Amino acid sequence: MISDASAVLTASPVLDVRDLTIAFRHRAGPVQVVRGVDLSVGHGEIVGLVGESGSGKSIFARAILGTLPRQAEVLEGKIAFSGSDLRRVPPSEVRQLRGDRMALVPQEPMTSLNPALRIGRQLTEVLEVHRPEIGSAARTARAIEMLDLVGVNLPGERLAQYPHQLSGGLRQRVAIAMALICGRVELLIADEPTTALDVTIQAQILDLFVRLQEQQRMSVLLITHDLGVIAQTAQRVAVMYAGELVEVAGVNELFAMPHHPYTRGLLDSLPRGGNAARKSHLPSIEGTVPSPAAPRQGCAFADRCAFRVDICGRRAPMLEATTSGRSVRCHRWQELADRFACRDAVT
Amino acid sequence: MIDGRVSLASVPRRPALGERLLLWVASNPMLAIGMAMLTLLVLFTLLTPLLVPIDPLSISATAKLQPPGWEHPLGTDELGRDQLSRLVVGGSISLRIAIAATALTAVFGVALGMVSGQYPAIDIVVSQISDSLLIFPGVVLAIMILAALGPSELNVIIAVFVLYVPRVIRTVRAAVIEYRDADFVQAARSLGASDLRVLALHIFPRAIGPTMVQLSLGFSSAILVEAGLSFLGLGAPPPAPTWGGMISGAREYIRTAPWMMIAPGAIITFAVLSLNLIGDGLRDMLDPRSRAAGQ
Amino acid sequence: MLAYALRRIVIFVPTLFIALTLIFVLTRLLPGSPVATLLGGQSVNAAKIEEVSRQLGYDRPILVQYVEWLPRILSGSLGQSLFFTKPVAEVLLQRLPVTLSLTVLALLVTIAIGIPLGIWSAVRRGSLLDYSANVLSSLGMALPPFWLGFVLILVVAVALKWLPSSGYRPIEIGIWPWLSRMILPTIALSLSQIGLIVRMTRSTMLEVLETEYVGMARAKGMPERIVIIRHALRNAMVQIITAIGLLYALGLGGSVIIEQVFALPGLGELITTAAIRRDYATLEGGIFYLTLTALLVNLVVDLAYAYFNPRVRLA
Numbered sequence: 001m002i003s004d005a006s007a008v009l010t011a012s013p014v015l016d017v018r019d020l021t022i023a024f025r026h027r028a029g030p031v032q033v034v035r036g037v038d039l040s041v042g043h044g045e046i047v048g049l050v051g052e053s054g055s056g057k058s059i060f061a062r063a064i065l066g067t068l069p070r071q072a073e074v075l076e077g078k079i080a081f082s083g084s085d086l087r088r089v090p091p092s093e094v095r096q097l098r099g100d101r102m103a104l105v106p107q108e109p110m111t112s113l114n115p116a117l118r119i120g121r122q123l124t125e126v127l128e129v130h131r132p133e134i135g136s137a138a139r140t141a142r143a144i145e146m147l148d149l150v151g152v153n154l155p156g157e158r159l160a161q162y163p164h165q166l167s168g169g170l171r172q173r174v175a176i177a178m179a180l181i182c183g184r185v186e187l188l189i190a191d192e193p194t195t196a197l198d199v200t201i202q203a204q205i206l207d208l209f210v211r212l213q214e215q216q217r218m219s220v221l222l223i224t225h226d227l228g229v230i231a232q233t234a235q236r237v238a239v240m241y242a243g244e245l246v247e248v249a250g251v252n253e254l255f256a257m258p259h260h261p262y263t264r265g266l267l268d269s270l271p272r273g274g275n276a277a278r279k280s281h282l283p284s285i286e287g288t289v290p291s292p293a294a295p296r297q298g299c300a301f302a303d304r305c306a307f308r309v310d311i312c313g314r315r316a317p318m319l320e321a322t323t324s325g326r327s328v329r330c331h332r333w334q335e336l337a338d339r340f341a342c343r344d345a346v347t
Numbered sequence: 348m349i350d351g352r353v354s355l356a357s358v359p360r361r362p363a364l365g366e367r368l369l370l371w372v373a374s375n376p377m378l379a380i381g382m383a384m385l386t387l388l389v390l391f392t393l394l395t396p397l398l399v400p401i402d403p404l405s406i407s408a409t410a411k412l413q414p415p416g417w418e419h420p421l422g423t424d425e426l427g428r429d430q431l432s433r434l435v436v437g438g439s440i441s442l443r444i445a446i447a448a449t450a451l452t453a454v455f456g457v458a459l460g461m462v463s464g465q466y467p468a469i470d471i472v473v474s475q476i477s478d479s480l481l482i483f484p485g486v487v488l489a490i491m492i493l494a495a496l497g498p499s500e501l502n503v504i505i506a507v508f509v510l511y512v513p514r515v516i517r518t519v520r521a522a523v524i525e526y527r528d529a530d531f532v533q534a535a536r537s538l539g540a541s542d543l544r545v546l547a548l549h550i551f552p553r554a555i556g557p558t559m560v561q562l563s564l565g566f567s568s569a570i571l572v573e574a575g576l577s578f579l580g581l582g583a584p585p586p587a588p589t590w591g592g593m594i595s596g597a598r599e600y601i602r603t604a605p606w607m608m609i610a611p612g613a614i615i616t617f618a619v620l621s622l623n624l625i626g627d628g629l630r631d632m633l634d635p636r637s638r639a640a641g642q
Numbered sequence: 643m644l645a646y647a648l649r650r651i652v653i654f655v656p657t658l659f660i661a662l663t664l665i666f667v668l669t670r671l672l673p674g675s676p677v678a679t680l681l682g683g684q685s686v687n688a689a690k691i692e693e694v695s696r697q698l699g700y701d702r703p704i705l706v707q708y709v710e711w712l713p714r715i716l717s718g719s720l721g722q723s724l725f726f727t728k729p730v731a732e733v734l735l736q737r738l739p740v741t742l743s744l745t746v747l748a749l750l751v752t753i754a755i756g757i758p759l760g761i762w763s764a765v766r767r768g769s770l771l772d773y774s775a776n777v778l779s780s781l782g783m784a785l786p787p788f789w790l791g792f793v794l795i796l797v798v799a800v801a802l803k804w805l806p807s808s809g810y811r812p813i814e815i816g817i818w819p820w821l822s823r824m825i826l827p828t829i830a831l832s833l834s835q836i837g838l839i840v841r842m843t844r845s846t847m848l849e850v851l852e853t854e855y856v857g858m859a860r861a862k863g864m865p866e867r868i869v870i871i872r873h874a875l876r877n878a879m880v881q882i883i884t885a886i887g888l889l890y891a892l893g894l895g896g897s898v899i900i901e902q903v904f905a906l907p908g909l910g911e912l913i914t915t916a917a918i919r920r921d922y923a924t925l926e927g928g929i930f931y932l933t934l935t936a937l938l939v940n941l942v943v944d945l946a947y948a949y950f951n952p953r954v955r956l957a
Contacts, residue, residue, distance in 0.1 A: 475657070591788075
C-alpha cells in the first residue's frame, strides 16, 4: 500500500495545487480562509481532505473548479490541472472543463438538484453543453445508462421525474451520474458526498464511489469531516485546520501513527468497532476553529492543543517533510509521534 | 495575519458620538436618508406656519391664480388661497390619517395574525376573509367604504385600515406558523407557559422585524391612498386642504396655472419616498435573510 | 394539472362569495335612499317613494333581498341601471374594454420592463445599472400615479403635443387612435408597478442565485446564460408570479383613479359616479365585474405558478 501510493505520486499528477491562498473581501480588508496550501492528486488516486466545518476545505474545492463565490478571490498560488495552470486559462475555457474533465459531487443532494427541472433534463443538459455532437436520442440513452450504472432502479422512468419525488440516496446517485455522464472525468471532487445521508445509504454510496473510481480510472478528491469515510476509500489524506494543511500522509500510516495533535484528536473521536464500552466516552477536541479574521501569532491550533509549549504561541510552525511523502506542521511532531504511537499500542 | 490594521481594530475603543453617527449612517444609508427626509418634512409642517403665517382658508378675490412670488411662495389657487399654507395643513392631515391608520393596522393586524396563526379554527375564517380582501382591488374597496360611510377623516382612516390590515395579518400569521412548533416554543410549553405567554414572549419578538417592514410600507401606502381618495373627492371634506384635493382642484387650470399642480405632487412623492427608504432600511436592519439577498 | 386547476376553481368559490357579500352589505349601507336620489328632480312625497321602492323590491327585509340578489348577480342579470335607463350589463360591457385595455396593457408593460430589469440588476449587482434601477424603482413607487398622469399630460400632450391628452377610442376604429390615447395612462399606471416588480424580481433572483442547485449548474459547466435563465429564473418565477397576481389587483384599483385623470369611460369611472349617485345596480355590477377579472387573473396566476412549480403540479 505504501509503495503503491508513492508510485502513483511519481507520475505527473492530475491536480497539482501549489501555495494556494484564498481570501474573502471584507470591509476591514481581505480575510484569508485558505493559506498556502500544497496538494496534489495523482492519476487513479483517491485523496481525502479532512477538516472541521469552517476549515476552508469547501472553498478550496470551489477554487479548483473556478466557481468561487463573488466575495472570494484567489490571492496567489497555482492550480495545475493536467499540466495547465487554471489561473492562467480564460474563465470560459475553465467552464468547458467543468462537468466534463473535472466534475463535482455536491454535499447536499436535497438542495443541489434543481427542483423545477426533470431529472432527465438535468442529466442531458450536461451532454448538450460538453458533447454537442451527440444527438438527442443518444443523450437520453446515455442518461439511462448512467442512472443504471450508479444503481438507480427504473432509470427510464426516473428521467421524467422531479427531484422531490426521489429519496436522498437516489438523489445523490443522480448527482453522481450527472458528474460522470460525459465519460471523460479525470478529476472528481466529492464535497462531503455522504454527510447528508443515512448510515446504510452512506456505505452504499461509498462502495459505489470506489467501484466507479476503479472502473473509470479517475482521480478523486474526497472532502469530508469524517475520518471514517476516508479510512474506507482514500489512499492518501490531507488534514486541514483553519485554512492550512497540518498533516499529509498515506491513509494507513496516518491511522497507524498520527503526527499532529489535531489529527490525533480527530482519530480519538472516531468510534472503534467492537469496543462498545469506549463509545460512551468518545473524547472530543475542546473548542472551535479560530475565526480566520482573528489576529494570529504562532500555531493556529495552539489554543486547543493539549501538548502546547511556549514556542507554539510565539512562532508558527512550517509544514515539514518527514519520511516517504509525509508532512506535518507542528513544532513537537517528532517527540509526539512516538508518544501517540505508544499510546495506540497500549490501548 | 499579524497585520497592524486588524489588531488595531480589535482593540476596544468607544468612538466619539459624531464618529458613531457616521458609522451608523454608513452602515445603513437608506434608513439615515429616509429619516433625514422625514425629519425635514415634519419640520416643514411645523415651522412654515410660523414663518409664513397666512390662513390657508382665507379667500382673496384679487389674488386668484397667482404664480409663485414673494408674497405667495407657491402661488395661489382659483380662490386666491395661499398654496404654501394649504400644503402645510394638507401635510398635517395626511400624516395624521396615515399615523392613525397605521396604528390601527398594527394593533389589529398583530392581534388577528397571532390568533389566526395559533388557532386553526379561527384561521379558516380570518385567512379566508383577509385573502379575499387582498384579491379585491383596494381602491374600489376604499371607495365603497367611503361612499357607504361618507367622506370624513375618520372614514378615510377606516378605509386605509381595511386595505392594509390583511397584509399585516398575513405577515404575523406566517411568523407564528413558522415558530409554532419550534424547539424553544415547545420547551416553553413544557414548562407550563400559556398560549398567550408563548405568543407574546417567544413568538412575537421574532415577528417584529417583518411586521415593522410591512407597517412602514403600509404607512407610505396610506399617504398615497389618502391622496388618491381625496383626489376623487372622497377624502377629508372641503374646505380642508388635502394634497390630493389640491391636485384635483388644479386640473382645470393645468394649461393656465400649471404650478398649482406641481408642489402637492412633489411633496407627496417626497413623503412616500422618505417612508419607503425607512422601510428598506428597517428591512436591512431587522430581517437579516433579506439583507443577505439584497446586498 | 387538470385536477389542480379544478381545485383552484373550487377554492375561489368562497372568495367570490365573500366578495359578493361584501358588495351587497356595503352598497346597502350607502346613506340616502336611491329612490329619493332618483326622484330628486320631481316633487318628492312619501307615497311616491314607497311606490317606487316596492317596484324595485327595496322595501323587503335585507336578508330576503340578499337571498334573491345572490343567484341573480351570479347568473349575470344585473338589473336595470337607475340612471342609464338600460340594463346594467349593457352599460358594463361598453365600459369593460376600456378598463381591460388599460389594466392589461399596464400589466404587460410592467412584466416586459420590470422582470428583465430586475434580473439584470440582480446579475450585475452593484453595477451602475443596478444602482439606477434601484433609484428608478424607488421613485416610481413614490410618485402618485394620478399626479404623474397630469404631469405627462402637461408635458407630452400640452407642451410637446405628441399625443392626445385624454379620451378613449375603441380599438375597432384603428390601432393608433386607440393606442395613442392609451400610452400616457399606461405609463402613469405601470410606473409604480414596475418599481415593485423590479425589486421583487431582483431580491428573488439574488436569493436563487445563492442556492446550491445554481452552484451545481455552474459546477456542471453550464454557460452563464443557461444558469441564469434555465436554472435561476425558472425557480424565481414561482415567487415572481405570485406577485403578479397581487399586482393586477393593485392595477385595477389604480385604474379607477387613472380613468378619472384621462377621462377614460371605464369601469372605474363608472363605479365612482355610481357610488356618488347611489346607483346600486350599476355599482354592484361594476364591482362584480372588477372582482371577476381580478379572480380570473388570479386563477391564471395560480395555474402559471403550478406550471413553474412541479411540487404543486404533481401533488
